[in-house]
Amino acid sequence: MKSLNKILTGIVGIALSFLAAAVLIKLQGNSPIDAYRALFNYGLASWFSLSSTLNNATPLILTGMSAAIAFSSNVVNLGEPGQLIVGALTAALLGYYLPIPGVLGIFVILIISGIIGGLYGGLAGVLKKYYKMDEFITTLMLNFIADYLTLYLATYPFLDEKSYVPATHMIKREFFLPTINGINISFFIAIFMVFVSFFVVTYLKKGYEWRMMGHNYDFSKIGGCKNEENLIWVMFYTGFLSGLAGALLILGGTQHRFIKGIGANYGWDGVMLAIVGGNGVIETSVFAVFFGFLKAGGIGMEFEVFIPSEFTMVLQAIIVLLVVSTRSTISYYSDKIKASLKAKRVVKSSD
Amino acid sequence: MRDSFSSATPILLAALGGTFTYYANVFNIAMEGMMLIGAFFGVLGSYLFQSWAMGMLFAVISGAVVALIFSAFALSLKTDEFLTGIGINMLALGGTTYLLRNIFDVKGAFISPRIESLPTWDIPILNQIPILSQILNNHPFIVYVSILLALLLEVIIFHTKFGLRLRATGEDPETTRSLGINPNKMKFTSILLSGILSSMGGTYLSLGYVTLFSENMSNGRGWISLAIIILVKGRPLGILLMSLLFGFFESVTFTLQNFNIPPQITSMLPYLITLVVLFLYSSNKSKEEK
Numbered sequence: 001m002k003s004l005n006k007i008l009t010g011i012v013g014i015a016l017s018f019l020a021a022a023v024l025i026k027l028q029g030n031s032p033i034d035a036y037r038a039l040f041n042y043g044l045a046s047w048f049s050l051s052s053t054l055n056n057a058t059p060l061i062l063t064g065m066s067a068a069i070a071f072s073s074n075v076v077n078l079g080e081p082g083q084l085i086v087g088a089l090t091a092a093l094l095g096y097y098l099p100i101p102g103v104l105g106i107f108v109i110l111i112i113s114g115i116i117g118g119l120y121g122g123l124a125g126v127l128k129k130y131y132k133m134d135e136f137i138t139t140l141m142l143n144f145i146a147d148y149l150t151l152y153l154a155t156y157p158f159l160d161e162k163s164y165v166p167a168t169h170m171i172k173r174e175f176f177l178p179t180i181n182g183i184n185i186s187f188f189i190a191i192f193m194v195f196v197s198f199f200v201v202t203y204l205k206k207g208y209e210w211r212m213m214g215h216n217y218d219f220s221k222i223g224g225c226k227n228e229e230n231l232i233w234v235m236f237y238t239g240f241l242s243g244l245a246g247a248l249l250i251l252g253g254t255q256h257r258f259i260k261g262i263g264a265n266y267g268w269d270g271v272m273l274a275i276v277g278g279n280g281v282i283e284t285s286v287f288a289v290f291f292g293f294l295k296a297g298g299i300g301m302e303f304e305v306f307i308p309s310e311f312t313m314v315l316q317a318i319i320v321l322l323v324v325s326t327r328s329t330i331s332y333y334s335d336k337i338k339a340s341l342k343a344k345r346v347v348k349s350s351d
Numbered sequence: 352m353r354d355s356f357s358s359a360t361p362i363l364l365a366a367l368g369g370t371f372t373y374y375a376n377v378f379n380i381a382m383e384g385m386m387l388i389g390a391f392f393g394v395l396g397s398y399l400f401q402s403w404a405m406g407m408l409f410a411v412i413s414g415a416v417v418a419l420i421f422s423a424f425a426l427s428l429k430t431d432e433f434l435t436g437i438g439i440n441m442l443a444l445g446g447t448t449y450l451l452r453n454i455f456d457v458k459g460a461f462i463s464p465r466i467e468s469l470p471t472w473d474i475p476i477l478n479q480i481p482i483l484s485q486i487l488n489n490h491p492f493i494v495y496v497s498i499l500l501a502l503l504l505e506v507i508i509f510h511t512k513f514g515l516r517l518r519a520t521g522e523d524p525e526t527t528r529s530l531g532i533n534p535n536k537m538k539f540t541s542i543l544l545s546g547i548l549s550s551m552g553g554t555y556l557s558l559g560y561v562t563l564f565s566e567n568m569s570n571g572r573g574w575i576s577l578a579i580i581i582l583v584k585g586r587p588l589g590i591l592l593m594s595l596l597f598g599f600f601e602s603v604t605f606t607l608q609n610f611n612i613p614p615q616i617t618s619m620l621p622y623l624i625t626l627v628v629l630f631l632y633s634s635n636k637s638k639e640e641k
Contacts, residue, residue: 028453132633137578137625144571144622152615272441275434308452313445321438325428332429 006278009330010287013323020322021315025307035305042300043293049300051182057292058252059084059263061190062245063270064277064284065197066238072201072279073234074214079121079139080242081267082146087117087243089150091250092258093158095171106175110189110247117243118236120146125235129228135235143267154258168258177252186252191285193241198281200237210234242267265313272320278327291316354605356494357560359598361386361552361569364497366576366590367504368548373585374508375541376521380436381421382549383573384443388413389550390557391447394466394564395454403467406558407551414550417443418543425542426535440573448566460565468562469493469555491559493551500548504587517541549573571622578625582632593628600624 022032042049063080070077090113100108124142127133155166177185201207212220213227213234221227249263250256269291277284298312365382372379389410396402396409421439424430455461469491508514517537519527524534556572557564575597583589604617 127630131630132636133626133629134581137581137629140571140574141578141622141625145619145626148615148619148622152613155615156613268437268441271437275431275437308449310445310449310452314442314449317438317442317445320441321424321430321435324434324438325424325430328429328431 006280006283006327007286009327010276010283010323013326014290014319016326017315017319017322020318021311024314025311028307030305030307035301035307038300038304039294039297041297042303043297048182049296051179053289053293053296054187055184055252055292056295057289058184058187058190059245059249059266060269060273060288060291061285062193062241062248063267064273064288065194065270065281066241066245067271067274068277068279068281068284069197069201069210069241070234070238071274072214073210073230074217075125075231075234075238076136077121077124077139077235077238078136078271079124079142079239079267080270081263082139082143083117083121083239083242084246084249084263084267085150086120086146086246087113088246088250088263089153089168089258090116090243091247092168092171095175095250095256096169098172098175102174105172106177106251109175109251110244113247114240114244117246118240121239121242122232122236125232129232135231150258151260154260160257163257163259166260170257171250175251176256177248184252186248189244189248193244194281194285197241201281206230206233242270245270269316272316276320276323354602355595355598356490357598358601359594360494360497360559361555362572362576362579362597363501363591363594364493364552364555365549365573366579366594367497367500367587368545368552369576369580370504370508370585370587370590371517371541371544372538373580374514374518374521375538376524377425377538377541378432378436379421379542379545380433380574380577381417381439381443382545382576383569383571384436384440385414385417385546385549386553386556386569386573387443387447387567388417389553390568391450391553391564392550393554394461394557395450397466397468397558398463401465401467403469403558406467407469407554410550410554411547414546414548414553415543417550418546421546422539422542426538444567447564451564451566458566460563462563466558466562469559491555493555493559497552498591501587501591508585508587549576552576575621575625578629582628596628597621597624 018036022036025032025035043053044050063084066080066083067077091109094109094112098105098109120142121139124133124135124138127138128135151166154168158168160167160169179185199207201211209220209225209230210233212223212225213230217227245266246263249266250258253262255262270288273284273287273291277287294312294316298309298315301307301311302309365386368385369379369382392413393406393410395406397406399405417439421435424435424438425432451461452458471489472492472495473489508517516527516532517540519530520532520534520537527534527537552572553569556568579590579593579597583593600620604620607617607620608614
């Protein structure tokens with residue numbers, strides 16, 4: 001019921017945002033109908049567009065889930081961009097230097113990159129536990145540090161001299177993740193992680209403790225959960241997911257190397273997705289696919305109607321604001337109406 | 352030293368704007384976006400009319416409009432402030448890049464001789480003193496305005512009726528309501544002021560520091576401002592000092608690049624400093640508690 005509610009308000013919000021965006025497109029002198037037709041054609045209409053939607057959604061599913069699990073445990077992990085990029089660089093380096101062949105190698109790369117991302121996230125957790133440093137600020141600052149650090153590593157020690165922009169060497173061909181009918185294997189890995197996360201959060205004792213921590217911090221402490229330790233675990237696990245997203249970008253993407261600007265916005269989109277999905281693992285993934293559709297379709301709008309692809313970013317922001325505000329407005333005013341109805345009943349019965 | 356003041360100014364302005372929202376208990380993480388929008392519209396206004404004043408006006412109006420949007424969602428529609436802020440930041444980043452492509456037809460950065468930068472001030476008495484004159488004189492005028500503003504804010508927030516009401520709203524909105532003050536109105540005013548100041552900080556970035564607009568040119572300065580506010584618990588004079596500290600390290604960044612240290616490493620400095628300051632601050636506090 002609750003998740004149905006989330007999806008319904010989501011649809012209302014999305015419809016409203018498409019209307020708002022239509023006005024913007026019209027103001028720019030383009031036809032909204034043509035624009036949306038292009039969006040649909042490139043995002044859903046054919047098997048090719050559908051598969052590119054799903055491929056686009058892959059990193060979003062993971063970063064969205066990462067943010068959602070953190071938020072629902074009352075941990076503010078805004079470090080997804082940093083964790084993702086650290087994981088991506090790790091995968092790019094391992095992909096070039098790792099001597100283990102084939103599928104086993106892929107497995108090792110994914111696990112190690114995830115763990116590096118997790119450690120990067122866990123660092124913020126450790127700083128919080130031992131030094132009481134607000135994870136809101138630390139994760140943010142760690143993002144910028146990761147950004148410059150990886151760029152430094154790709155520009156100096158690990159630079160591929162043949163490339164024109166700062167980039168690492170291309171990974172070995174045997175580590176490229178194959179596609180099945182156009183859908184990259186990485187999408188299925190992401191979906192697999194959705195199930196794993198759902199299981200962890202719903203059925204494992206640790207996951208229960210995380211949720212309790214998010215629900216009522218003091219209560220879970222009295223109940224015997226080690227909140228501060230759990231915070232580090234949440235940070236590690238959500239960092240792992242983001243790091244994995246970065247690794248899949250390298251192994252399953254199109255570049256197969258670490259390039260300046262890779263993974264731009266995926267981390268922040270994840271944070272927004274978690275918000276739109278109301279911090280549910282499944283709901284967030286559904287919206288991730290929708291954002292993947294916008295990304296794939298946005299290219300269509302650029303090709304056919306000459307609307308710059310940055311417009312999808314604007315559209316995404318409008319959607320986030322309107323979906324969340326629709327939900328909060330509805331719940332706020334329905335609570336108010338309920339309360340006033342109740343008050344009337346009480347007044348009547350006392351007459 | 353001279354550069355310290357330049358680098359500190361945008362952070363200082365945004366942070367001062369943020370103090371209003373800090374005391375009104377509005378969680379304002381939209382400063383980053385407000386700065387970026389201010390930077391863009393400052394350039395746009397300056398370009399269209401070839402006048403820095405119009406640039407400033409454009410920036411202030413755009414900051415006010417963003418504040419209106421923020422308030423509409425956060426106050427009227429009861430959207431979570433945190434979410435609204437993130438949405439606004441995304442809108443700013445996507446919107447300015449989109450407009451950059453749509454209006455000027457460029458990607459990356461926009462430079463034009465038609466953009467007029469902010470005028471600098473030659474202060475009469477100061478230009479007589481040899482060393483101070485080199486450090487402090489002939490900055491764009493916003494530098495001086497923002498330093499004066501920091502002092503002024505200390506007075507406004509702690510010694511005026513408005514400041515008292517603002518802090519009361521932050522402490523306990525229901526009690527202030529019973530005293531006949533509309534807490535939503537106070538919150539709205541604080542958001543509006545922070546929007547205007549943050550966008551002015553952004554204008555300084557695009558018209559004072561340099562004379563161009565580039566994508567995402569605020570580059571985390573709004574976040575650093577927020578971190579500073581939280582660190583000094585909103586005290587305007589503390590903000591002034593911390594901003595200067597950050598400005599100092601940012602200018603050290605440029606100096607270090609002359610010594611063959613890769614720019615990526617030096618660019619990390621401001622963010623590392625934030626962490627170090629936070630670390631020192633937190634470990635001090637936990638010692639006190641023991």
